[in-house]
Amino acid sequence: MGTVGAAVLAAALPVAVAGCGNVTASVSTSGNREGVFSDRIVVGGLASQTGPLPADFAPVLVGAQVYIDMVNDEGGVNGRRIDFAYKLDDQSSPSVDASAARTLVDQDHVFAVVAVATPSFSGASYLASHNVPTFGLNVNPNNQWLAGPSLYGNTGSYTNFSGPQVPAAFLAEQRHVRAAAVLAYNVAASQQGCQGVLRAFHQYGVPVAFEDLSIPAPASDLHADVSRMQAAGVDMVASCMDLGGNVLLAQTMQQAGMNGAVQYWLDGYDPTALQQFGSAMQGVYLLLQHVPFEVAQLDPGAYPGMDRFLAALARYAPGTKPSEAALAGWTSADLFVTGLRAIGRDVTRSRLVAALNRIPSFTADGILAPVDWQTAHRPVTGPTNCTAFVQVQGDRFVPVYGTPPSVFTCFPVPAPSRPPVQPLATLPPGVPPLQPATSAAGQAARGGPP
């Protein structure tokens, strides 16, 4: 290209783009009855079944399939079976996720996407713009689940990942922590979680003796951090790393003789992992957004949803261990079916979305803290924040703390700005168990940690 050509091009381009603007998003409702037949409703799913962390995402499809199998065996919904026909894999790639979401809508003509779990949900805006009811695991800190009123994250479509983590400060107060440490990967998703922990610690006066939010992922050596924590006299460690990093942390702490310190992990609630890393995980506290699987044994009947989940998993997917992703698939399918039941035979996307967005308190039959779908599409939290603590004791996770008679501990939102951190004395309405029960879990909750 000659100099003249370059000059012409350079001069022409700004002129050409001068009249440019940007498009604002709009919603199309053209495919309102897509995938609905007289005898069945076709739905799809989208999960990262391959890539760096398939175990964290792929089971969402199993959980949803199990729920749908159960519903179909019970005769379907209003005379229609649910056909979970398409399960796509975005290979953990953002560009594939965007095209796979379009495949579900344009090529497979699904009515709804009932199970999503992926690290980068690039397809969200497309699904929202076509008003496709979409359900799944909300682990995406970029708030992609807020893209439209037809997207339903498992614990609400908004999660303030870096907001103050009041439960962490509560745990620190309960255990009379004098010097806390906060560890995260040099990865934004991990850092944000721990920034929330730090914020809560600062707010409630928990002394932070050491923080390192720049550990290279994957963690391969944590000696320097552990020996600095030891030197600083740390007696509580909050970790926002993944399971692998957390296990390495626990092992390195054991080797260094830091056995007495309280450990609080954001990732690691996995019965399979407990079998494998049991000795490293002893005494560790974890925070859950749902009732623990263990309540089915501790407190049979108090949380019917959890009982049904475990029974259905054993029946329809024998060999699959319960996991948070599988549970998210189950509660997602549950919300979808709840909406379908509400609208009767006349099934359209708009009617389904409208019906779901009128549900004031969804708990998946006692599995989740209530989600108010009238407000859960907006970036607001509150009025309460209910989570469940578990602690590793021996070969199982045991629910601890909790506001009786529930395993959930509920805090007001916004939380009072000064210590002490006080959970609500009485359960907010709708928090499972729905009826008071004098239960083993409740007693465990009242007893606190050993």
Add this chain to the structure above:
Amino acid sequence: MSQLLSYAIPGVPFGCAYALMAVGVVLTYKASGVLNLAFGAQAYVSAVVLYAAVRDGWPTWAAFVVAVVVLGPVLGLVLDRLLFRHTRTAPPLVKLVPALGLMIALPAVTDMAFGTGPRRVPPSVLLDPTRVYFRLAGTAVSGEEIATTVVTVAAVAVLALVFRSQGLGLRMRAVVESPRMTELAGIRADRVSAFAWMLSSLYAGLAGVLLAPMYAQVSSTDFTALLVAALAAAVVGGLSSLPLTLAGGIGLGVAQQIIGGYLPSGTILSSGLRPAFPFVVLAVLLVTRRTLEASPALGDPLASCDPPRPSLRPPARMTEVALGTRAFTAFLVFMFVVTALLLVPGNWQFTLTQGLVFAVVFLSITVLTGMAGQISLCQASVAGVGAFTVGQLAAHFGTPVLLGTLVGGVAAAIVGALVSVPALRLGGGALALFTLSFALLADNVVFPYPWAGNGANGLTVPRPQVGGISFGTDAAFFWVALAVLLIVAGAVWLLRGGTLGQELGAFRGSETAAASIGIDIVRLRVIAFALSACIAGVGGALYASLQQTISPNDFNYQFSLVFVVVVAVVGIHSVAGAIEAGLAYAVLQQLVSTLPSRYTSVVALVFGLAALSYVRHPEGVVPYAKRWVLDRAEQLARYLSGGGEREAGRTGGSGPAERLAPGAGQSPGERRPRSRLAAAIVWLAERQPPGEPAGR
């Protein structure tokens, strides 16, 4: 002091893990001049096999024998025979691409064979990894640490001993420099290289099973990440000295621990410097170590005995064939547009648009690597610069996307030029490593900032609007992508034919020769990097607007590696190659997303295997196939037009005299078949494939 020791002591085994990986890389680099970035993938294969065997109830020693002692050398032998034996005196790109292909393909094959499920708690071969065996200056020393240190030191010692006593090191270097000269001295070059690869692959297996217990589960990304961090250690040893590599590895490990121990926590210094440390060291070493400046393949002293390698024969150019192919190409382009707009469902429209956008990014590789011969492993990061620029401008200033795309291109060009300046003296493999270190710095340090890629939150980017026309839908955005691609492709095409293109070609051929005829090499290199980065930036910005949400995950270093493989395989020297590569990449990924997850690795496998074929067809698989088809077409045309001049197409001559008019060149004595079509088919079937250039 005791505090310092408590940081330094755990650094030694950690550094030994680096050293073990680095030694393997040095070994193959010495033996075949190949910068084996697939070493981590080889380690992964052995770790997975060991895991699977132990899970199935094998005794650990038996599993170790199979996974390391047998599988390691066998894999090395296969790689040498099939691949690296043929690349010994090849240019750096031809050596690099198969290694990158293996890096992608080996884990894919392994996952298809053994499944993708999480492989937690890797079995340990030597000592209980978590048990504390003794304390050193108050610091606990675990079984994992003892095993890593002892085995690494022993492995390096054995290797050094073998090199010294058998003169193996000398032979290896001789083989890399000139296999024929070495053979004249009575040494079997093939054996030396095969031995080196078997040994290196054995070391990869050893590293795999030894280092796997460092992590909670066996994953190929962990090994690749470890290898990339270990490259700095290999560069400390100048990619040749084993003791220095060991020292470099340990030094790196200890330094990282001490930095982790003393940097004030919770400050920008610790959050910025610590993750970047190995890559900063790598970049600084590459720039400052003089031994790495010149390409290690200084050239075969016997090279002058050969005539220069013939350039590839231009494809068939009989008038009818040329016209026919042009018409056919035009038809294909027309059909592509029609298909994309009318005949396929919306998701395929989107996928084809993605293909056009990837094509723009890939054209940056065509310019930099195909035209200027400079290898860059950071093109995805540079595309990220363009993408984040357009995203930030739109978010903060409401800048129109198309204007933002231009600004993104300029920003990327500036970054590209800045990257090229410290690397001015680097060539081949060293340049590849330098650009890779830049990509890793971008991933780990720059892109997570809110003002750049905004970490996991990413950015939301709108679709453009021109005047009253909205390009909000996928179908409308197709036109934007097509227009941008046509502009960029046209610019590259013009560039190729112009003075700058000629200069770049000369530069690619020989830096020295280009300098000797008065071409300003420094200027040219900076221009090549800046131009290529500008194109990548424009492509990245376009990608951002297409996807509408982007985050640093879209542009991590692994994409840079994949991009180079894809473009090199499909055709790195032509504009058409980049476009075909973009479309193929998008379409294959889309096809695979509907397969059961176990077979998703098939795309990785396809491109990985294609990269292996690159050794035989460095012009690219598609140009090779095209040439093959065109030759057939020309032969058929010749035959149909008279049956003579069968050999004209094979000799390389294609001057005006050979442009046959229909009916010309018919030899009177030739037996004419009764049915021309039938005869043509028989005749085609008897033909050999068209000749490869001589000297292969």
